[in-house]
Each structure stands twice: as structure tokens, then as C-alpha cells.
Amino acid sequence: MDPPLFVPCDLEQFRDPKKKLAQAPACEELDKLSAQDEISVSSIISALIRPIEPSDEQYRQCDWGIDPKKFLPVKQAVIFKEQLFISKLRNTNCKLSENLKVFFERELKQIGKFCLNVEEAYDGYVIYSSSKMKKGKGITECGHQLKGKYDDQFLLICEKRSETDRIDHAIVEKTLEVRNHADLYLTAIRETKINEETQKFKATIDIKDRDHTFVLDGGIQVLMRHLVCHNFVGTFEYYTMNLYGRVLRCNLVVHKDRKLVRIFYRTYKNAIHIITQQCFNDELQDVAETFMTPEGRIVLHFWRGYNYLLHAVCAPPKKKELIMPKMELMWRQNVVLARKYRELKALNYENTTKYLESNSELADFMQDYVLNVLRYKPSNVLEFSIMFFQNMANS
Known part of the structure; x- marks a missing residue:
């Protein structure tokens, strides 16, 4: 206001x-x-x-987890860049009613990444979002692309979102583009493409004198961060539209109580708990859950009915086992020793050749030795060679 x-x-x-x-x-x-x-x-x-700040009474009742004097201004509270990881739950379910959230490496399998970037425009904000993840056995790739623009009051100007998925042998692309015309009506263009077949629909939605805000996926992210950074507690109502073109009445329920969230090796204290509700058949249902830091960063996001998580940290990289070279080969890494070896090798070859030329009888012994090696095929050639020449010396 x-x-x-x-x-x-x-x-x-x-x-x-x-x-x-x-x-x-x-x-x-x-x-x-x-x-x-x-x-x-x-x-x-x-x-x-x-910016409107909570009263002293609210300060006494709520443990915000940050210094109230360091609240972010409106601009700084929504301009940010985030990179999250996408993981799939392994044979388990996320219990949304638990007070303590704990996820370990054995429970999650990382399958992709999610990027969100909010930039300031001369008349509002521009939002970029994208995700890419692997599906099935890691062969199929799917994801989404989003670009939107909102004014200073977080009202929709325009937004376009597209999703790509592969079902069986078909590539499915869903696109939704919505534009606001002077806060009087919206034009929505929905397109569904399956391989080469395309269906496109266009609709006009009257939003004149509508009390609640109309935002899409990009605007919800900005709006949620704005509420958190300015310590909103309660229920915020808004309208949105899914990729099928259906207008939904939704709520963001921001709880006052703070949570403790543990993901892999990181522990987040004072995490803010937000539940996203959508109205189906005139009944509000919980569809997603988000945990954010007091500064507005997403710690964990989870959709009900889906086995996927968005989280801020991943498991630490495993240390690679160093394969040590054999002791007789380690000297090759030394430049001086390697050069000396090459010089002695050439000199030994030359000296050996001259010695064999001056002692022709050795050629017969070597020929006999090689024939015995090929004949008996000993498992330990060195031991066989010692025994062979010792017997030759005694004869």
C-alpha cells in the first residue's frame, strides 16, 4: 500500500x-x-x-533469528540469485508434519539443478528461472524455462513458462504465456506440443476490481521472499494459473514457529515454514512446503504427491582414492633420473651387443634358454632362469 x-x-x-x-x-x-x-x-x-516494521510487541513474541535493525530494504529483499539442487527420494516419503526435517545421502539421489535469478528493471523486476534434471535411468532429460516481469507492487506484467518432458517415445512441451492489460484483463496463450502435433488456445480473463494479487510461478518466488524478509506471519491470498490454463485460488501460510532442518551435513536453525495451498473443488489443500532462512534463501522445497526435493546443499564430494604408482616406476617422475636411465640404456645396449659379438658361444646358450622357457612356460620366469643357469654352470 x-x-x-x-x-x-x-x-x-x-x-x-x-x-x-x-x-x-x-x-x-x-x-x-x-x-x-x-x-x-x-x-x-x-x-x-x-518499510513497515513489526511492533515491539511482535518482537517480544517472535524469535526472528536476525537483528531487527538489519531488515533488508524492499529492493534488496527481492533481488537475488539462487542455485538449488534437485534430488529424488529413495524408497521413502517426506513426512511434512514432522517438526524436525532430516535428509541423508542414502535417502536422496541428485538428479538435476535449479537456477533462479531476480534482477531490477526500471519499472519493477525481471525474473529468470530454469531447471534441468535426468529422468528414469539418467538417459532422458527434462526441465523448464521461465522469464517474467513484475512491477514494484509485484503485479504481473508478463510471464512465459515452458516445460519439456519425455513420456515413452514422445517429447511433450507445454508453454503458457500471460500478459496483463492495464489491470483490466489478462490474455493467456497456452500451447501443448507432442512431437510434431500442436494445440494452441487463447483466453481472456477479467481481473477488474479483483482484490487479490495475480502472480505466476516466478512472481510467487519473489513474493514469498518479500514476505519472509519483512517478517510477514499469517495467510497471504493470491491467484495463479497452471500450465493447463486453469485459474487457481491459493494461499501462502507463513508460520510463526521456527523449524530445524538438517540436510546432509548442514543444519539450519530458525527456518521459516511456509505452506502453499491451492483450492480444488472449493476446498483448500496443501500442495507444497517450503523452508527458508530469515534472509529469504530457500533451504528446502517439497511438492506433495511428488518424490522430488529442491534443496540448498548437497552431499560433500567423495575423496578420490589416490592410486600410488609402483615403487620401480616412481623414479620415472624424476627428470634427472629418467634422463640418466635413457643414457645408461643406450650405453648398455651398445656394450651388450659388442660383448655378444666377441663371445659367439653365448648365442647358443641364449637360444637354448629361450627354447626351454617356451617349452615349460614357467609361472615364475625369474626362478626358472636362476635354476637353468645354475644347472648349466654345474654341468
């Missing part, structure tokens, strides 16, 4: 509280303000444009 405009001529009622507004004189130009009045004017303007 926009702050009320400050009117200088109404300063008199602050000096004289008993003076009624109806008796106030017409707006007159003030010739000069005293130093005290200038300080008062500055204080009032600062109070009007400052």
Missing part, C-alpha cells in the same frame, strides 16, 4: 492536538520553517517512506 502524501499545511494540528481538522485553515504557503519544524518534517517523511 502506498504511503499517504504529506501535506505541509497540516503541521498546525500536530502542534495543537485539540484543534479540529474541520477548523483548519486553507492550505497556505509557509514562509519559513524553524529548525525544529524542519527536523519534524524530515522525521515524518522518513517514517512514511520507511
